[in-house]
Amino acid sequence: SGYDRALTVFSPDGHLFQVEYAMEAVKKGAAAVAVTSQTSSCIIFGCEIRSPPKLQKLSQRRKIMEIDDHVGVVCAGLTADARVLTNKARIDCQTYRLSYGEAAPAQHVAREISKYQQEFTVRGGRRPFGLSLLVAGFISEGNIEEKEEPQTPRLFRCTAAGICTEWKCAAIGRKDKTLLEVLEENYQENMDEEQSIKLTIRALSQVAEGGPEAMDIAILRFGQRLARLETNSIETILEQIEAEEEQKQKKKS
Secondary structure, eight states: OOTTSOTTOOOTTSOOHHHHHHHHHHHTSOOEEEEEETTTTEEEEEEEOOOOOTTSOGGGGOOEEEEETTEEEEEEEOHHHHHHHHHHHHHHHHHHHHHHSSOOOHHHHHHHHHHHHHHTTSSTTOOOOSEEEEEEEOOOTTOOSOOSOTTOOEEEEEOTTSOEEEESEEEESTTHHHHHHHHHHHOOTTOOHHHHHHHHHHHHTTTOSSGGGGEEEEEEETTSOOEEOOHHHHHHHHHHHHHHHHHHHHHHO
């Protein structure tokens, strides 16, 4: 049709095809999930690890990254684009600290990322980022603009189109609809850290192929740095989930 050759040209039915193509690239990316726990003041990040070359180091295929001491991100889509956006977000956090003498709220970080993504959808000579991100963290102690307590976890989804929305738990990447169905069915407002981890693994188990080795789980607790869950712990939780599913099947029969 020719309308997909230029980024800034709308088709007659109101589509920006290059932006839609970028969103399709996200859907082909590895599945990613984030779940907030208001009770335990933490955020659980989870993502699918696809089968890499045997000689590649595990650290080179991380999709869960730390932006600041109190903000983490998990992404789905083009990894090279993720590097550009996360590096910019880290610089923004440093700039905020120098300007205001305190850490940037998670909401500010997410908005700046979405703003940068949106700028690449309205100017010619560029292409949209083929990437969506789940940005989560906490509010800095001295920030007076936010009404929530500093330990309140905040989660935002930043799409390839530059849209930023807040969620309690969210999913991006391939089979994101399947992941969201699991999250909607099992999410509860008063879940603690252990229940949130189990929900994250339960959702990823629906799409990840390869068992615990195919999952990367990280926890961001209030006042602490991002910590990753060991494969042995993931395997134990997976066994608990499988046992629960077997009991459900026995009750139905």
